Amino acid sequence: NAGVTQTPKFQVLKTGQSMTLQCAQDMNHEYMSWYRQDPGMGLRLIHYSVGAGITDQGEVPNGYNVSRSTTEDFPLRLLSAAPSQTSVYFCASSPQAGLHPWGQYFGPGTRLTVT
Amino acid sequence: AQKITQTQPGMFVQEKEAVTLDCTYDTSDPSYGLFWYKQPSSGEMIFLIYQGSYDQQNATEGRYSLNFQKARKSANLVISASQLGDSAMYFCAMRESTDDKIIFGKGTRLHILP
Numbered sequence: 001n002a003g004v005t006q007t008p009k010f011q012v013l014k015t016g017q018s019m020t021l022q023c024a025q026d027m028n029h030e031y032m033s034w035y036r037q038d039p040g041m042g043l044r045l046i047h048y049s050v051g052a053g054i055t056d057q058g059e060v061p062n063g064y065n066v067s068r069s070t071t072e073d074f075p076l077r078l079l080s081a082a083p084s085q086t087s088v089y090f091c092a093s094s095p096q097a098g099l100h101p102w103g104q105y106f107g108p109g110t111r112l113t114v115t
Numbered sequence: 116a117q118k119i120t121q122t123q124p125g126m127f128v129q130e131k132e133a134v135t136l137d138c139t140y141d142t143s144d145p146s147y148g149l150f151w152y153k154q155p156s157s158g159e160m161i162f163l164i165y166q167g168s169y170d171q172q173n174a175t176e177g178r179y180s181l182n183f184q185k186a187r188k189s190a191n192l193v194i195s196a197s198q199l200g201d202s203a204m205y206f207c208a209m210r211e212s213t214d215d216k217i218i219f220g221k222g223t224r225l226h227i228l229p
Contacts, residue, residue, distance in 0.1 A: 042220055
């Protein structure tokens, strides 16, 4: 199993450009999520999904869109990049939604810089 | 709304000593789960340990244990016999039974000194 994969690893965008961060998992996990990590802020939840076709907003959803057309893929779209979106983005998955003792599996992250 | 507080931005501990990393949380849901993750300097996120609010005993996983004090709403991570490889950021996280969001604290950076 490859686990959770994210592409690209690094990206530089100009203000106003759009792009999609890709996330895929091969573990048949129901639950997937996107976080951004900024210095001193910990991880903040952007969007999450409890299954194919179902998505919901997290703590900081503005400026981001997601979709979940398959169990495996959960892309994150930046509609019009802003310097405030400069961050490290993590995708994560876990076997199911709801309370359970399994932690999330995290991807390696995408470092995004918006100039 | 969920809230996780980690009050120690950074800690320095001598190798082989025990370490306690603090985590307090705020929830009105009687059913919830608490998680701890480790992030080494390489950047990956590693799940360490889980505690359910109804678990009768404190969780343990090898050198990691959780000091769970439900009435005080604290879930401190204890690392016994610290090693140089324990130097990392540590995050506490929570999920409520009524909400599928998993919310993280701001983290504690742990430095183990030789």
